Amino acid sequence: MDHVRIGIIGAGRIGKMHAEILCRHPRVRLVAVADVAADRLRDWAAQWGIPRVTADYRDILADDAIDAVLICTPTDTHVSLIKEAAAAGKHIFCEKPVSPDLGQTREALAAVRAAGVKLQVGFNRRFDPSFRRVRQWVREGKVGHPHVVKITSRDPAPPPADYIRLSGGLFFDLTIHDFDLARFLVDSEVEEVYAAGGVLVDPVFAQYGDVDTAVVMLRFQNGALGVIDNSRQAVFGYDQRVEVFGSAGCVTADNAFPTTVQALTAAAVERDKPHRFFAERYRDAYLCEVESFVNCVLRDEPAPVSGEDSLQAERIAHAAKRSLAEKRPVKVAEVDSEGARPPASREVGT
Amino acid sequence: MDHVRIGIIGAGRIGKMHAEILCRHPRVRLVAVADVAADRLRDWAAQWGIPRVTADYRDILADDAIDAVLICTPTDTHVSLIKEAAAAGKHIFCEKPVSPDLGQTREALAAVRAAGVKLQVGFNRRFDPSFRRVRQWVREGKVGHPHVVKITSRDPAPPPADYIRLSGGLFFDLTIHDFDLARFLVDSEVEEVYAAGGVLVDPVFAQYGDVDTAVVMLRFQNGALGVIDNSRQAVFGYDQRVEVFGSAGCVTADNAFPTTVQALTAAAVERDKPHRFFAERYRDAYLCEVESFVNCVLRDEPAPVSGEDSLQAERIAHAAKRSLAEKRPVKVAEVDSEGARPPASREVGT
């Protein structure tokens, strides 16, 4: 295969970002974008040379010239779109998570398997150069046996109330990235979760039964412990750090800064603040993520982040939610009763 | 008062270190050292110009010319020595903790109050320049309302088996410093504790019912959350870091390094490893701790770390121990039933 012909379903903030990356890729033809607000996209599409804009995603699924789709619509549409796209024989990139309902996630995954198409889920942080290097060095043995993994993940500012209402809660919206990253870095599955949280940033979170600050403790099958701490508001910027500690050492990734500039004055020694916006902070990660999806289609290789990976992160999120509600450590296996079937496999994606 | 005349009870590693600091202090006269192994100390005492060495600590308590004592003996002797020293009218510096038995700690504190002498407990980390600066900046408002406090505290290597057996367990031996530091930094009392741990470093810990790796979650009265992670073995050195995050920002203290030297070669960019030994890492803290005790006696001011502070840290350690055993979050108040009386006050020492 020389080029991949791609259609995008859903052209909100993240859909447009992916589109602009794809437009710049020499081996991709972005042939169509579907969005319910198609009319508002015409100028943007013209500027980027995207030939077709439609309000109906079925136009994309019905187009035999299209090899793959990116699903960038709200979470509650993911499962049905995955099923339809799989049935249409399209390879699929879907934003995270597949679904807040484990049973539905499993159905979507089954449809993908049945159709024999590829499914990559949008855990972009796995493609961040620093986090990849952490994983590489962990694999190379610099940490030895992992004993503790720590992830700090704090947004620069809370999302709008409307977003909070539909977000599925902190664990499904934000921490799910960290659950995936923890599995990725430690290379073991999570057995037990204990979550504590509070509403310390903005009372609006309490209105929706959500928290804005949380600390989540994980226990892995290999004996390692994990700690994730989240906040909806780090006033100084996007705070994203990881640490893996073990028998042979410790590997850390610090925040990313836009420059290396430092000023020493009579008042202070200061440097730039960390990147504030996810699009800057994870610019390279998004590029690499899309590149990886394109390559897995071009080369007919397995997707680098699988639907199984999403299922595992979702299971942990369910356990965290239950732990917070019931104020006790919760085994991840406890949440499987919420869905119909046990998880098929626990392999961690590469 | 122009000088303080001091006696030291117990001249092991830590007692000798304090002695040498006191010998160099222009307003201190170190007049006597008591140790059961007095004979082995004569050369050392002569070199440092310490006039008297005795095998019987009562020689020190009976000496009216002595203003204050440092109790540097094993933990199980602290309570009786504090009571006797208080009865003899000596001001007291005692190594941490006062006792692993809350009832006994309360008795010792009552004896001190009754005698009207000063008692400072050896939480040296409060005197570390970096941790003091963290607290100062927190007080000055750089963090705003604290939301999350994080402490990493890892020893460079496990203690010998004999020490482990008598240590009282990880929470009383090592984490107790972090419990105190967390209270010091956040300026609020701990209400609830959840502890997870494992034996990942050395099976010998399991033999004594102890763990060598732990993550402890705290919930403070002011709503803040805390996370402490401990290990008995950080092969790269003494790993001691803190972070306080809140509504207005984040203040961190990194590890201390012996030099600022960096080497860039074809193979790697490397710098010195962190200090390995507690005596180097906390050199300034020990100096400042002893200086503070001397000053509080000279100026008749309150001790900068009180017996109450020790009691609070011990309560948290008891709660952590119970949480680990019972695999559930434990309210700190639950452990008061173990002792006779409720804690008198919860003020955090300055």
Added chain:
Amino acid sequence: MDHVRIGIIGAGRIGKMHAEILCRHPRVRLVAVADVAADRLRDWAAQWGIPRVTADYRDILADDAIDAVLICTPTDTHVSLIKEAAAAGKHIFCEKPVSPDLGQTREALAAVRAAGVKLQVGFNRRFDPSFRRVRQWVREGKVGHPHVVKITSRDPAPPPADYIRLSGGLFFDLTIHDFDLARFLVDSEVEEVYAAGGVLVDPVFAQYGDVDTAVVMLRFQNGALGVIDNSRQAVFGYDQRVEVFGSAGCVTADNAFPTTVQALTAAAVERDKPHRFFAERYRDAYLCEVESFVNCVLRDEPAPVSGEDSLQAERIAHAAKRSLAEKRPVKVAEVDSEGARPPASREVGT
């Protein structure tokens, strides 16, 4: 103007890099590439969707549909190509330097002025985010009056012998970037230069009368001093740092690293090495440089780095060369006798 139609003359390493950036720009149409080795470029051009490849640059100059050209050919062709492109009414981006002959540079600049086209010279480092921030902070007063500017600029590895032979020597090939950067950061012209150097890396440099290691001292009109240190070989990567020190403080930019990852092990504390390759180190600078050229054409604004800027940097390079040969400090004005006319103006580009 809605789009800029661009032709590239010279498609070696740097020409191709610019081409790929232009292909990804939504407001640019890269319509043609000219290179003597046109035949070898067809596959690459097809992949990137470049419609026309020609062996004759005059095809580009003769095409009325082309608004601007990028001159990426060897230095000895710059002057004649600038003159011809200006005569053809094309806006011009030319790689640095314009010419190692001051008289010829002045002729090229005169031709550009006469034609009323824009000329931007390829001093890419001005567009590096860190160096821009240094300049911004200097302008905002964090340094006060600049007293000392220091630039470290070391290549990761020496170029091949063929390149060395034609490079014009260290000062025209490598240090010319630093001369420009020094003027950019300090916002004052250089009056006097003292240069010392040696052949410490590879004897091949001596064969061509060149040096591979140099320290150059500058004296600015505003009284500030400058120091540049260069090497053809920093085995650890591309070593690019600046510092501006003055009455109110000091602003520094450190090397750029591909990740923020650190590993602490029993053997060492290490981090990634700096970027090794100029295309990685200055990726953002190249993007921003090309973007700036496109914008200055689209908006009919002055070029951000002018021909005058190149002339000034070239004058300093001539003075440095003479200083090295004559082992004495050399006034920059001394070198004007080498060309026909005095420099027209000394304004520093923005």
Added chain:
Amino acid sequence: MDHVRIGIIGAGRIGKMHAEILCRHPRVRLVAVADVAADRLRDWAAQWGIPRVTADYRDILADDAIDAVLICTPTDTHVSLIKEAAAAGKHIFCEKPVSPDLGQTREALAAVRAAGVKLQVGFNRRFDPSFRRVRQWVREGKVGHPHVVKITSRDPAPPPADYIRLSGGLFFDLTIHDFDLARFLVDSEVEEVYAAGGVLVDPVFAQYGDVDTAVVMLRFQNGALGVIDNSRQAVFGYDQRVEVFGSAGCVTADNAFPTTVQALTAAAVERDKPHRFFAERYRDAYLCEVESFVNCVLRDEPAPVSGEDSLQAERIAHAAKRSLAEKRPVKVAEVDSEGARPPASREVGT
């Protein structure tokens, strides 16, 4: 020898600092201090338990019980005091420099050699842990063949006018430390010097024919180049950094900071300023320097910084002064005509 009995001549700021270090040393007896202002020292001496204070340094030289003296008087008294102390058979520690007159320095060194006593000169920076580590790593080969050594040495604030008048000028007062450090780090002698400077901080320096800002370029016998940049005023603190770059890599030492604390707020990311005062910045260096002198006397070993080392640094300072005046590079050998004899040896102290 079990103890060293020491007398101090000159108890100004630096003399007192050394005295307090010696008082705390278990193998030293500080038996007397001589100072013209002896009366003002009695309280201080009593507090530190120094038995004798005298206004006449000859009391110390005449005391057979004294093994060694520290000469901490103004520079213009060093030569005669060294000669007298040597004649009295005392080992000598003398503050830097020996003399601003090369002939006199050579006479003092000859007197020391004739008497067979030890002479250590107070180049304290050699004992700084970071600079020692730089030297160690250079020796271990991390740099390979040194190509460039860079030293930044800036005082936090200018000295008072009276001090400036008597200081001997920037090169003899401040840069002399850097000349010594450069020799120490590169392990080769300086052949040629080029110095540029200006009065940018305070016009008072011009009144005394001095400069307050300077950049000095060195050429070493082994081909390496050196750059020193000095300022009398770094408003952010004591700015002391070194770098050695060579065929195999680069070793750097950054400034020393009182803590590792960092604050990230909405306004800025800031950390503590560097140490401001030399006594803090070089606390460990002063301790180690005095310890080394005591040890060389106790063990009858060569002094770690010799009179020869001072002579070499003084020769470089003379060459720098001449270069600044004559605006040309100056060979160090040119300055030997100022004194009577050629330098005896060029070995760098260990």
